[in-house]
Amino acid sequence: MKILISGGAGYIGSHTLRQFLKTDHELCVLDNLSKGSKIAINDLQSIRDFKFFELDLSDFKEVKSLFEREKFDAIVHFAASIEVFESMQDPLKYYMNNTVNTTNLIKTCIETGVNKFIFSSTAATYGEPQTSVVSENSPLAPINPYGKSKLMSEWVLKDANMAHPEFKYCILRYFNVAGACMDFNIGQRYPKATLLIKVAAECAAKKRDKMFIFGDDYDTKDGTCIRDYIHVDDISSAHLAALEYLEEHESDIFNVGYGHGFSVKEVIESMKRVTGVDFKVELAPRRAGDPSVLISDAQKIRTLTSWQPKFDDLDLICKSAYDWEKQC
Numbered sequence: 001m002k003i004l005i006s007g008g009a010g011y012i013g014s015h016t017l018r019q020f021l022k023t024d025h026e027l028c029v030l031d032n033l034s035k036g037s038k039i040a041i042n043d044l045q046s047i048r049d050f051k052f053f054e055l056d057l058s059d060f061k062e063v064k065s066l067f068e069r070e071k072f073d074a075i076v077h078f079a080a081s082i083e084v085f086e087s088m089q090d091p092l093k094y095y096m097n098n099t100v101n102t103t104n105l106i107k108t109c110i111e112t113g114v115n116k117f118i119f120s121s122t123a124a125t126y127g128e129p130q131t132s133v134v135s136e137n138s139p140l141a142p143i144n145p146y147g148k149s150k151l152m153s154e155w156v157l158k159d160a161n162m163a164h165p166e167f168k169y170c171i172l173r174y175f176n177v178a179g180a181c182m183d184f185n186i187g188q189r190y191p192k193a194t195l196l197i198k199v200a201a202e203c204a205a206k207k208r209d210k211m212f213i214f215g216d217d218y219d220t221k222d223g224t225c226i227r228d229y230i231h232v233d234d235i236s237s238a239h240l241a242a243l244e245y246l247e248e249h250e251s252d253i254f255n256v257g258y259g260h261g262f263s264v265k266e267v268i269e270s271m272k273r274v275t276g277v278d279f280k281v282e283l284a285p286r287r288a289g290d291p292s293v294l295i296s297d298a299q300k301i302r303t304l305t306s307w308q309p310k311f312d313d314l315d316l317i318c319k320s321a322y323d324w325e326k327q328c
């Protein structure tokens with residue numbers, strides 16, 4: 001298959017590209033490099049060559065002409081704006097980049113005969129769920145423009161598929177992605193990140209002098225929030241499984257997580273243990289909109305697709321995040 005990976009220079013896109021490069025698929029990458037890294041692209045080109053298009057998805061004319069020229073069979077669509085806090089300050093950026101640009105991409109796929117679309121969605125579409133474990137059928141009620149912009153893209157995909165049944169999609173709702181593969185220069189680069197494992201890794205690597213626990217009075221075993229952390233290489237392999245699934249099946253939606261979680265305190269303890277670094281942690285008030293527990297019901301992807309997670313180990317995830325932080 002000839003596959004276009006949008007956002008392939010970013011964190012999850014580059015890890016996925018690395019795995020796809022080990023298959024027989026012909027690969028192309030589109031990225032505007034607003035957050036992605038050309039170093040990652042250059043590094044990955046040492047596995048084998050692929051075309052890289054530095055292009056913004058909002059350039060509809062160029063995107064269309066690229067699709068007409070290259071005749072892709074499938075798209076794996078990562079490119080998006082991804083910061084929840086920024087989405088509350090600048091919602092239109094999120095609706096434009098995530099919903100409008102994705103809608104145009106779907107339209108372009110339909111117009112140029114690209115019939116397989118793998119979409120990066122998020123657990124943020126569930127908002128603050130009533131249950132700690134959420135299945136694909138749990139109510140969708142995102143509480144920020146980032147989550148809403150992704151849910152709207154899901155709706156567009158579903159409606160496009162109803163009107164054009166030959167156009168099939170797989171929506172992957174990721175839980176908390178973390179860690180890095182260590183053989184290429186492709187970890188999480190975000191400055192000012194708020195993602196727990198990244199922040200803890202930065203503390204251990206002495207890039208921050210302290211971190212905060214936001215609330216220790218939740219109804220959990222140690223009072224801190226519990227999340228489902230998944231290694232980026234397991235998220236990446238889910239895209240290969242999803243593409244394979246679409247060859248034989250109709251469109252579908254899958255949670256991608258491990259189906260169990262760790263508390264904030266457990267993550268910090270793991271980071272300190274695997275790095276041998278004791279860093280400063282302070283208690284701060286709860287943040288608005290943080291559910292106490294958010295864990296995926298991940299049975300569906302395990303049952304229906306060939307996906308086999310290999311890195312379900314918190315210490316390993318923390319160690320890889322730390323090793324990346326030290327080298328980048």
Ligand SMILES: NC(=O)c1ccc[n+]([C@@H]2O[C@H](COP(=O)([O-])OP(=O)(O)OC[C@H]3O[C@@H](n4cnc5c(N)ncnc54)[C@H](O)[C@@H]3O)[C@@H](O)[C@H]2O)c1
Nearest residue numbers: 007009010011012032034035036056057079080120122177
């Ligand atoms: N990181 C997570 O924990 C997480 C969780 C759930 C879902 N997701 C989703 O996964 C996808 C990838 O996330 P990531 O963490 O790798 O983010 P990232 O910022 O590292 O990657 C996104 C990439 O898209 C590119 N991009 C953004 N807008 C573009 C545009 N208009 N045109 C072309 N390229 C553009 C950026 O340059 C970047 O390389 C996103 O869709 C995100 O919503 C991420």
